[in-house]
Amino acid sequence: MVLFDLLGRRWALGIIWNLSTGPQTFRALQSNCDSVSPTVLNTRLKELRECGIVRNGENGYELTEEGEDLFTYLQPLGHWSQSWSHAAKLKEVQ
Amino acid sequence: MVLFDLLGRRWALGIIWNLSTGPQTFRALQSNCDSVSPTVLNTRLKELRECGIVRNGENGYELTEEGEDLFTYLQPLGHWSQSWSHAAKLKEVQ
DNA sequence: AAACGTGCTACAATATGCGTAGCAACACAT
DNA sequence: ATGTGTTGCTACGCATATTGTAGCACGTTT
Numbered sequence: 001m002v003l004f005d006l007l008g009r010r011w012a013l014g015i016i017w018n019l020s021t022g023p024q025t026f027r028a029l030q031s032n033c034d035s036v037s038p039t040v041l042n043t044r045l046k047e048l049r050e051c052g053i054v055r056n057g058e059n060g061y062e063l064t065e066e067g068e069d070l071f072t073y074l075q076p077l078g079h080w081s082q083s084w085s086h087a088a089k090l091k092e093v094q
Numbered sequence: 095m096v097l098f099d100l101l102g103r104r105w106a107l108g109i110i111w112n113l114s115t116g117p118q119t120f121r122a123l124q125s126n127c128d129s130v131s132p133t134v135l136n137t138r139l140k141e142l143r144e145c146g147i148v149r150n151g152e153n154g155y156e157l158t159e160e161g162e163d164l165f166t167y168l169q170p171l172g173h174w175s176q177s178w179s180h181a182a183k184l185k186e187v188q
Numbered sequence: 189a190a191a192c193g194t195g196c197t198a199c200a201a202t203a204t205g206c207g208t209a210g211c212a213a214c215a216c217a218t
Numbered sequence: 219a220t221g222t223g224t225t226g227c228t229a230c231g232c233a234t235a236t237t238g239t240a241g242c243a244c245g246t247t248t
Contacts, residue, residue, distance in 0.1 A: 004108050014102070026225070041227095
């Protein structure tokens, strides 16, 4: 339940998702996340760092081993969301 | 990304998680979610219903087929979170 | 009728997020 | 050394979201 509290905050999932493609600078991450305000981005990064999911490495922010691990469990959601948004759009049309 | 926006709202994940154990009444769900305020619970339920993840059935609120499907992808996160919170606690001790 | 549980709303207080501006530190070129 | 650029990040005021408490309207049971 603690995990849901952490992930159930705005942009937490998006940040992890974006970092899965590789290390990014603060600003790059910001623009990739639909221009989140730096205030929130910094807060989320701080939380995720404290939980050992993200770290500030050589090439900017990146997922830790635990973060990568978490992402592998998160990835299936991406596939599901595609078919889901597809079905949702079909319903809109009706 | 739309999915992350939906799930990245407070209690959205918790609601789905709780409903996975079976249908629940509004109030039961509320007390199981750490006494969320009814305002938020109702808002989340409305959103989740509009997205076809949750519905109001005979025995109270329950997951739709799509909701159940989503949960199967969510479930591995529960396992991961256990080992993760364990590791996190170990770090606190240090 | 009285008592209960149901889903849900109203309202004020608080927390959280957003958007903009801008700082300090560093790199590099002029 | 002075400008120019990028970096991570903070300050601040405003907007939105969430919380907590109270209570309504409805149906069922007593």
